[in-house]
Amino acid sequence: MSVDKSVIFLLGGPGCGKGTQAALVTKNHKVGYASAGDILRAEAANPDSPHGKEIQAIMAAGKLVPPELIVSSIKHAIETSEYKYFLMDGFPRTLLQDDAYRQVMPPATAVVILDAPDEVLIQRISIRGLTSGRVDDTADCVPKRLEGYRRDTQPVLERYAAEGKVITVDSNKPVESVQADFVGRLRAFWPDM
Ligand code: AP5
Secondary structure, three states: OOOEEEEEEEEEOOOHHHHHHHHHHHHHHEEEEEEEEHHHHHHHHHHHOHHHHHHHHHHOOOOOOOOHHHHHHHHHHHHHHOOOEEEEEEEOOOOHHHHHHHHHOOOEEEEEEEEEEEEHHHHHHHHHHOOOOOOOOOOOOEEEEEEEOOOOHHHHHHHHOOOHHHHEOOOOHHHHHHHHHHHHHHHHHHHOO
């Protein structure tokens, strides 16, 4: 990977607004983007993928796919981006994924967490679930996703916090207001984005 590339991980509980905020950033700024969830959904929907059915079943159960099914796709997305700045949404969600990433990529610049209370996340996903068609936007699955986030992803956040790389943005506000805060924090690293 080119030495001047900078990757910021975007994390937060299900429904915190990662996709919404990243879409606005990439529309208005020179920033590359990939979502681990989108990569996996595309794989699950691909009838020629050797892992499609397995990934679909794991996602429908609200669980995480193993690192080997995701790290190479993420590396590829970052390395083939035309931009020097890259927002990686929904990764790394476990210490194992982070370990695997660190073995093949330079250290990430920072981790941004979009933070909102669980009841807000549940409400947003139940509204989206009326139309999204996502196998995991169900009343059964959302608590499992939240629990998994606390159990698996919290240790990753603690690791990055110990390295002084975590930035928390309050996402329990209107989309535009979250965006203003988010872009302000990104500009500290990416002044010419
Ligand atoms: P993923 O696709 O990453 O889903 P998620 O983290 O659960 O997050 P969502 O996509 O549900 O929400 P979001 O934070 O992007 O919020 P959004 O902008 O959509 O992962 C899904 C699954 O894939 C995982 O459970 C796992 O199985 C698998 N997976 C993914 N990454 C993996 C990895 N690294 N390793 C292994 N497995 C992995 O917003 C949500 C809703 O809220 C929208 O309707 C939006 O309009 C609304 N909204 C957003 N912001 C606001 C606001 N400020 N005010 C009001 N409403 C808002």
